Amino acid sequence: MLSRKQLIEQIKQKKSFLCIGLDTDLNKIPAFLHTYPDPVLEFNRRIIDATHDLCVAYKPNAAFYESRGLQGWQSLIDTYQYLPKECLSIIDAKRGDIGNTSDQYARAFFDETAGGMGFDALTVAPYMGHDSLTPYLAYEGKWIIILALTSNDGSRDFQCLKTDNGLLYENVIQKANSLAGADRIMYVVGATQGQEFANIRKHAPDNFLLVPGVGAQGGSLAEVCRYGLTADCGLLVNASRSIAYASNGEDFAEAARAEALSLQQQMQVELEKAGIVRE
Amino acid sequence: MLSRKQLIEQIKQKKSFLCIGLDTDLNKIPAFLHTYPDPVLEFNRRIIDATHDLCVAYKPNAAFYESRGLQGWQSLIDTYQYLPKECLSIIDAKRGDIGNTSDQYARAFFDETAGGMGFDALTVAPYMGHDSLTPYLAYEGKWIIILALTSNDGSRDFQCLKTDNGLLYENVIQKANSLAGADRIMYVVGATQGQEFANIRKHAPDNFLLVPGVGAQGGSLAEVCRYGLTADCGLLVNASRSIAYASNGEDFAEAARAEALSLQQQMQVELEKAGIVRE
Numbered sequence: 422m423l424s425r426k427q428l429i430e431q432i433k434q435k436k437s438f439l440c441i442g443l444d445t446d447l448n449k450i451p452a453f454l455h456t457y458p459d460p461v462l463e464f465n466r467r468i469i470d471a472t473h474d475l476c477v478a479y480k481p482n483a484a485f486y487e488s489r490g491l492q493g494w495q496s497l498i499d500t501y502q503y504l505p506k507e508c509l510s511i512i513d514a515k516r517g518d519i520g521n522t523s524d525q526y527a528r529a530f531f532d533e534t535a536g537g538m539g540f541d542a543l544t545v546a547p548y549m550g551h552d553s554l555t556p557y558l559a560y561e562g563k564w565i566i567i568l569a570l571t572s573n574d575g576s577r578d579f580q581c582l583k584t585d586n587g588l589l590y591e592n593v594i595q596k597a598n599s600l601a602g603a604d605r606i607m608y609v610v611g612a613t614q615g616q617e618f619a620n621i622r623k624h625a626p627d628n629f630l631l632v633p634g635v636g637a638q639g640g641s642l643a644e645v646c647r648y649g650l651t652a653d654c655g656l657l658v659n660a661s662r663s664i665a666y667a668s669n670g671e672d673f674a675e676a677a678r679a680e681a682l683s684l685q686q687q688m689q690v691e692l693e694k695a696g697i698v699r700e
Numbered sequence: 701m702l703s704r705k706q707l708i709e710q711i712k713q714k715k716s717f718l719c720i721g722l723d724t725d726l727n728k729i730p731a732f733l734h735t736y737p738d739p740v741l742e743f744n745r746r747i748i749d750a751t752h753d754l755c756v757a758y759k760p761n762a763a764f765y766e767s768r769g770l771q772g773w774q775s776l777i778d779t780y781q782y783l784p785k786e787c788l789s790i791i792d793a794k795r796g797d798i799g800n801t802s803d804q805y806a807r808a809f810f811d812e813t814a815g816g817m818g819f820d821a822l823t824v825a826p827y828m829g830h831d832s833l834t835p836y837l838a839y840e841g842k843w844i845i846i847l848a849l850t851s852n853d854g855s856r857d858f859q860c861l862k863t864d865n866g867l868l869y870e871n872v873i874q875k876a877n878s879l880a881g882a883d884r885i886m887y888v889v890g891a892t893q894g895q896e897f898a899n900i901r902k903h904a905p906d907n908f909l910l911v912p913g914v915g916a917q918g919g920s921l922a923e924v925c926r927y928g929l930t931a932d933c934g935l936l937v938n939a940s941r942s943i944a945y946a947s948n949g950e951d952f953a954e955a956a957r958a959e960a961l962s963l964q965q966q967m968q969v970e971l972e973k974a975g976i977v978r979e
Contacts, residue, residue: 444800444801446804482797482801482804484795484797484801484802484804484805484808485801485804487804487805487808487809487815488804488805488807488808488811488814488815489814489815490773490777490808490814490815490816490817491770491773491774491777491815491816493808493815494769494770494773495770498769498770515795515796515797515825516763516794517794517796517825517827518761518763518794519850519851519852520852521723522723522761522763522764523763525725525761525763525764525766525767526763526766526767528767529763529766529767529769529772530766532767535767535768535769536766536767536768536769536770536772537769537770538769546794546796546825546827546828547827547858548796548825548826548827548847548850548858548859549825549847549850549852549854549855549859550850550852550853550854550855550856550857550858550859551853551854551857552852552853552854553852553854554854568827568828571798571827571828571829572798573798573799573828573829573831573832574829574830574831575828575829575830575831575832575833576828576829577829578829578830578871578875579826579827579829579868579871579872579875580827580828580829582861582863582864582865582868582871583863583864584861584862584863584868585861585862586861589858589861589863589868592857592858592861593858596857596858
């Protein structure tokens with residue numbers, strides 16, 4: 422469990438708001454790891470060991486584990502167990518279903534006694550409305566991170582549709598903010614959405630934003646910070662492939678660290694500029 | 701793999717368009733099953749044995765398996781393996797993510813060699829747009845079933861918002877229909893949405909609709925048929941709790957069969973009225 426206050430402390434201490442995505446694909450990790458009993462877990466452990474002082478959150482994406490069936494689900498549980506407790510643990514699963522089903526997803530990812538995983542936060546899809554979101558909020562201290570404006574091309578299909586009451590994603594934020602405060606709810610906003618961050622901040626002035634799309638998807642950290650930073654930082658910027666696959670050799674963990682360090686240093690500059698940490 | 705043609709043949713042969721949801725909750729199944737090595741699998745097997753001649757599809761909801769961790773995932777794989785091949789096998793997982801991640805979900809649920817499951821169809825959430833849907837369509841012969849207008853209260857929050865181009869759910873159907881035909885795409889439309897079915901049919905005249913909400917959620921089969929039936933039937937009406945938990949005793953499978961039979965008989969009347977099967 423990591424409270425908003427603890428998260429902000431981590432950010433100030435590490436001078437970083439980096440989230441590292443663990444989208445670990447068995448076909449993309451260095452070949453020498455295939456001799457380990459669980460190559461994916463071994464990969465994740467080494468990435469975590471090499472980066473945990475530079476980031477404040479880790480985010481495995483469930484799809485990359487589910488695609489390996491039972492073995493993959495075991496890797497996910499073992500990866501969860503290995504995550505450092507001072508970092509926010511996010512399971513990126515984008516779940517969304519009716520109430521009695523969301524209860525089950527909450528058990529799966531929040532209740533360690535049920536399924537072996539007790540993540541701090543779960544990403545959720547808002548299409549089904551408020552009663553698909555509220556069951557998670559019954560888990561005191563846990564976070565939901567709601568898709569608002571995503572980083573992909575398809576984000577333009579529906580999320581930016583004009584409705585009677587503003588853009589669709591604005592409706593999502595408005596509705597979700599009526600369910601719980603900025604200590605329980607974050608939003609996913611893609612780094613590729615640069616200029617929209619100012620608008621997001623009008624609707625979600627205090628919420629942390631989880632920002633994918635810096636790195637492999639081409640978003641700009643400076644632009645995200647310009648429009649998205651708050652007095653409490655308010656950003657978790659995620660990088661997955663650009664860190665995890667920085668090298669395909671035996672030096673992959675060092676290469677991941679170098680990439681994470683480069684991002685941390687850019688973040689430190691932004692935090693200093695904004696007066697959130699001292700120069 | 702079950703083609704549209706094969707599905708329609710099944711419907712005519714069984715005089716049924718019933719889909720049985722396998723939302724199997726360890727805490728709700730009869731106590732005597734707890735002596736079996738996998739009580740959930742045993743429950744599912746008996747429900748399937750008791751009902752397979754009365755329904756044309758089975759639909760496990762992934763959440764109820766994920767909530768039991770590794771054991772649950774094993775139950776899901778074993779349940780998939782036990783499903784009769786003549787029935788459409790639907791995994792109700794409501795996934796939705798960017799392209800390279802959707803690829804992984806497709807492997808998880810469509811590619812038996814990857815994770816042990818080769819479902820015919822997967823439910824997906826549309827919020828992230830076209831590129832979150834297309835990766836599944838690369839799997840020839842597999843279906844995606846897209847959330848359009850769901851059965852829960854929260855369906856009114858966003859799905860029915862008026863946009864510049866009609867209601868949000870109309871936009872979803874329009875966009876999805878531009879990606880593939882009625883042989884690959886179905887839509888989820890809640891039985892509780894009665895009068896909206898006529899409008900759905902304007903936008904999706906040929907697509908099969910997967911209709912939850914008859915039974916525990918209170919939707920009316922007659923109303924769904926009145927507005928939703930097509931010349932090819934075009935409906936899969938799902939019941940989960942009302943069948944699976946019809947009795948909590950040793951007779952649960954017989955009770956499930958009785959409930960399924962009652963629904964099948966109502967469906968036969970509708971199919972005969974519509975001239976889809978002969979009286």
